Amino acid sequence: MIDLFLDILGTTGKKFINFVVNIGHFFIFFGNAIYWVFKPPWYFKKIFQQILDIGYFSLPVVGLTTFFSGMVLALQTYNGFTDFNSESTVARIVLTSITRELGPVLTGLMVAGRIGAKMAAEIATMRVTEQIDALGTLGTRPMQYLIAPKIIASLVCIPLLVLIGNTIGILGGYVIAIYKIGFNASLYLNATMEYLQLIDIIQGTVKAGVFGLIISMVSCYFGYNASKGAEGVGFATTSSVVVSSVMILTSTYIITALFFG
Amino acid sequence: MEKKNNKKVIIKVSNLSKSFNNNIVLKNINFQLLEGESLAIIGASGSGKSVLLKNIIGILQPDKGSIIINDKEMVNLPRSLKEKLLLDLGITFQHGALFDSLKNWENIIFKTANKDKTNNRQGKQLAFSIIKQLGLQPEILDLYPSEISGGMQKRVAIARAICGNPKILLFDEPTSGLDPVTGSLIDQLIKKAVRTVGGSAITITHDMASVCRIADKVILIDKQTISWTGTPKEMFVSSNTKIQEFIKPINSEIFFK
Numbered sequence: 001m002i003d004l005f006l007d008i009l010g011t012t013g014k015k016f017i018n019f020v021v022n023i024g025h026f027f028i029f030f031g032n033a034i035y036w037v038f039k040p041p042w043y044f045k046k047i048f049q050q051i052l053d054i055g056y057f058s059l060p061v062v063g064l065t066t067f068f069s070g071m072v073l074a075l076q077t078y079n080g081f082t083d084f085n086s087e088s089t090v091a092r093i094v095l096t097s098i099t100r101e102l103g104p105v106l107t108g109l110m111v112a113g114r115i116g117a118k119m120a121a122e123i124a125t126m127r128v129t130e131q132i133d134a135l136g137t138l139g140t141r142p143m144q145y146l147i148a149p150k151i152i153a154s155l156v157c158i159p160l161l162v163l164i165g166n167t168i169g170i171l172g173g174y175v176i177a178i179y180k181i182g183f184n185a186s187l188y189l190n191a192t193m194e195y196l197q198l199i200d201i202i203q204g205t206v207k208a209g210v211f212g213l214i215i216s217m218v219s220c221y222f223g224y225n226a227s228k229g230a231e232g233v234g235f236a237t238t239s240s241v242v243v244s245s246v247m248i249l250t251s252t253y254i255i256t257a258l259f260f261g
Numbered sequence: 262m263e264k265k266n267n268k269k270v271i272i273k274v275s276n277l278s279k280s281f282n283n284n285i286v287l288k289n290i291n292f293q294l295l296e297g298e299s300l301a302i303i304g305a306s307g308s309g310k311s312v313l314l315k316n317i318i319g320i321l322q323p324d325k326g327s328i329i330i331n332d333k334e335m336v337n338l339p340r341s342l343k344e345k346l347l348l349d350l351g352i353t354f355q356h357g358a359l360f361d362s363l364k365n366w367e368n369i370i371f372k373t374a375n376k377d378k379t380n381n382r383q384g385k386q387l388a389f390s391i392i393k394q395l396g397l398q399p400e401i402l403d404l405y406p407s408e409i410s411g412g413m414q415k416r417v418a419i420a421r422a423i424c425g426n427p428k429i430l431l432f433d434e435p436t437s438g439l440d441p442v443t444g445s446l447i448d449q450l451i452k453k454a455v456r457t458v459g460g461s462a463i464t465i466t467h468d469m470a471s472v473c474r475i476a477d478k479v480i481l482i483d484k485q486t487i488s489w490t491g492t493p494k495e496m497f498v499s500s501n502t503k504i505q506e507f508i509k510p511i512n513s514e515i516f517f518k
Contacts, residue, residue, distance in 0.1 A: 122362075125361070126360075129356060130354045130356060130358040131358050131359070131360055131361070133315075133320045134354055134358035134359075135360075136319075136320065136344070136347070137318055137320075137347050137350065138371050138372040138375070139344060139347065139348045139372050139375050140375055
């Protein structure tokens with residue numbers, strides 16, 4: 001009985017120590033990556049490729065997600081508030097929910113799934129096929145060549161994607177409000193503009209920047225430290241998406257609390 | 262610079278040991294690579310040959326021992342100086358390690374392009390001049406590594422290693438997976454690189470025919486340590502049982518006649 005207890009205690013302790021070690025490794029990686037973001041020379045071609053990949057090619061999925069979310073939000077809000085004769089609040093609720101929360105979070109989750117997984121898989125494959133080792137022997141620093149462009153591109157693109165996603169989401173709400181519910185278009189637009197506040201846009205953009213950092217850092221970290229061949233690539237990919245998503249949902253609460261808490 | 266028999270010592274490995282999780286892979290490895298010398302390292306699969314190479318180029322850190330390249334101690338050398346030192350080396354990895362996202366010509370000139378900022382036309386020309394020697398067609402230059410065969414990938418990796426005429430060449434199984442004709446071509450190229458550029462080479466290989474063609478000196482790694490050193494000719498008169506196992510499958514007459 002005591003042996004079993006000691007076994008469980010030992011295994012738990014080992015896992016806890018591993019967890020703490022990994023957290024430490026992550027922060028060392030984080031600091032190192034930030035250093036290389038600011039250290040010239042910058043690989044502009046790689047940064048541009050990443051901007052295309054993260055920004056331009058994520059537009060359809062971000063656009064569709066936020067458009068339908070705006071539509072659902074308008075419909076649900078109207079159904080919920082119609083009993084209280086509060087149809088006019090639809091514009092305000094769609095606007096606030098999209099700009100403060102749904103726009104950044106949905107964009108973050110979509111990009112984590114699409115780009116985070118891709119980053120982790122790409123870097124992990126390079127790790128297990130010795131391409132990262134080869135880079136180091138060819139006068140190129142892997143952190144500067146591989147990781148820094150991804151972080152820079154994420155920090156540039158995700159806030160822009162969020163701004164575009166917010167606009168499309170509000171448009172989704174407008175389409176439902178006008179063409180399905182039958183609101184007056186100019187009244188709805190006026191209500192939207194009236195409730196549009198700079199603080200909401202700032203908050204959404206701050207969240208987007210933090211999410212960009214989370215997605216790129218977590219994905220690159222898992223990819224860069226991959227091992228054990230194909231299994232390691234799979235593990236890095238899954239872990240990057242799961243950890244990024246959890247961190248996005250955690251950090252959105254923290255940022256909201258900081259802004260409005 | 263340290264000299265031996267009036268030749269410069271290019272790489273000197275002393276008392277190198279390496280283990281992974283208490284599993285000892287290399288123990289007290291000592292050898293020297295002289296200027297203009299071609300050294301072959303042989304040994305059974307899993308004997309630690311690639312681990313030795315990775316220690317030399319700084320990808321792995323030895324548990325103890327010293328690695329001196331061109332009079333500079335590699336172990337604990339600051340990263341920036343280590344990277345500078347590595348620029349003088351041409352290295353091929355066991356599985357090629359070509360960059361998937363770059364075209365073959367971009368792979369070949371990667372180091373030179375970073376150093377000299379060559380434009381696309383110059384880069385392609387340089388890559389073409391190298392692949393010609395390796396029996397590759399110019400059409401492969403604009404393809405990605407995944408679009409060519411494994412043997413071709415191996416040759417592109419060798420082209421990347423010899424691009425810029427580095428004075429020290431390190432090859433990890435350069436002829437494995439190649440047909441005998443291409444393998445012989447690669448051997449000639451390694452020999453040529455050592456003779457004409459005045460370079461030095463370390464080649465890890467299982468291919469004993471290749472050893473006979475390219476090596477001035479052979480090292481056998483067995484049971485974590487160097488168990489035999491000699492010339493290719495001496496292999497055939499050696500009483501070392503492991504060496505005998507290695508040369509049994511080949512007919513020495515073919516290579517030394």
